[in-house]
Amino acid sequence: MSAQRPRLLRRIQGLMFKLPLMISCEDFEDFILDYLDGTLPSRQKFIFEMHMKLCRECREYLEAYRTSLELAKSTAQEEAPKQPVPEDLIAAVLAARKG
Amino acid sequence: MDDLLTALQNGDGERTQSFVREHIGWMLAVSNRIMRDPHHGEDAVQNAFAKIFDKIGQFKGDAAIKTWMHRIVVNECLMLMRKLRRTQTVMVDDLQPMYDKNGCRIEEPWVTMETPESLALQSDTRAQVNKKIMQLPDNYRIVLVLRDIEELTTLEVAEMLQVSEANVKVRLHRARAALKKLLEPLMRGLPE
Numbered sequence: 001m002s003a004q005r006p007r008l009l010r011r012i013q014g015l016m017f018k019l020p021l022m023i024s025c026e027d028f029e030d031f032i033l034d035y036l037d038g039t040l041p042s043r044q045k046f047i048f049e050m051h052m053k054l055c056r057e058c059r060e061y062l063e064a065y066r067t068s069l070e071l072a073k074s075t076a077q078e079e080a081p082k083q084p085v086p087e088d089l090i091a092a093v094l095a096a097r098k099g
Numbered sequence: 100m101d102d103l104l105t106a107l108q109n110g111d112g113e114r115t116q117s118f119v120r121e122h123i124g125w126m127l128a129v130s131n132r133i134m135r136d137p138h139h140g141e142d143a144v145q146n147a148f149a150k151i152f153d154k155i156g157q158f159k160g161d162a163a164i165k166t167w168m169h170r171i172v173v174n175e176c177l178m179l180m181r182k183l184r185r186t187q188t189v190m191v192d193d194l195q196p197m198y199d200k201n202g203c204r205i206e207e208p209w210v211t212m213e214t215p216e217s218l219a220l221q222s223d224t225r226a227q228v229n230k231k232i233m234q235l236p237d238n239y240r241i242v243l244v245l246r247d248i249e250e251l252t253t254l255e256v257a258e259m260l261q262v263s264e265a266n267v268k269v270r271l272h273r274a275r276a277a278l279k280k281l282l283e284p285l286m287r288g289l290p291e
Contacts, residue, residue: 010199010201010203011201013201013203014199014200014201014202014203015201017201017202017203024198024201024202024203025196025198025202025203025204026198026202026204027202028204029196029204029272029276032272033268033271033272055203055204056208057203057204057205057206058204058206060206060208060209060212061196061204061206063209063212064209064212064279064283064286065275065276065279067212067213067214067215067286068275068278068279068282068286069247069275069278069279070215071215071218071224071228071282071285071286072228072232072243072247072248072278073247073248074215074219075219075224075225075228075229076132076244076248077248078219078225085123085124085127086141089123089127089141089144089145090116090119090120090123092145093119093123093144093145093148094112094115094116094119096145096148096149097110097115097148097152098110098112
């Protein structure tokens with residue numbers, strides 16, 4: 001954790017994020033889901049994006065959050081067509097249907 | 100469509116076989132994504148077909164048959180999952196973001212961040228991502244899989260799990276945050 005923001009800068013940012021139209025990093029976290037879903041009202045979206053411009057940690061956090069999500073989606077989708085269906089499974093389904 | 104439904108209801112062997120062969124592939128893919136275990140995935144598919152044949156007379160045709168079947172296979176996965184006890188899951192609370200006393204995020208700087216495209220070129224990425232998703236406790240993993248991988252809406256997931264939409268959103272965000280933390284070594288290009 002040596003390359004984190006210096007303590008003084010963190011204190012300044014902490015105070016700055018208390019100003020009107022500003023949110024803390026904790027509040028930023030609460031908006032992420034709706035922001036990515038595109039359902040954040042325009043005023044909140046403006047405030048969210050303002051915080052993102054000022055806060056490198058949240059900017060990088062959101063980027064990593066998005067990347068991990070894309071990774072989960074893309075790996076799940078790529079495995080789908082490669083799954084061969086075992087013939088004995090088909091036989092079992094049909095046998096159960098015949099009773 | 101009515102012709103197919105009648106044939107299935109009447110137990111027409113040839114039509115039943117072609118119906119099973121047409122749909123079993125995607126159903127198995129869905130159940131494997133949820134169950135993450137091929138044997139359990141196959142069990143869920145068998146149960147789902149039994150339910151489909153049992154309820155085919157109730158299918159109203161107000162939705163595509165594939166949508167109706169998708170819901171059944173997901174429900175069968177959920178039912179099977181409730182019966183199974185998983186071990187070696189992580190504590191989601193331990194993987195949530197951290198803040199200092201000023202409310203500022205504590206995040207290790209990202210010197211490099213691999214992209215999904217670059218990671219896709221590495222042969223073991225899929226296995227590693229699957230392993231991390233599997234480490235999430237079921238009540239978080241299932242929401243992540245249904246919303247982000249099966250692409251159901253928040254409302255659909257809430258109805259399936261019989262919880263509120265707010266609960267789905269909270270679980271989804273916490274699951275995503277935990278997964279991001281678990282995938283960090285991979286995305287930072289660090290060995291595990």
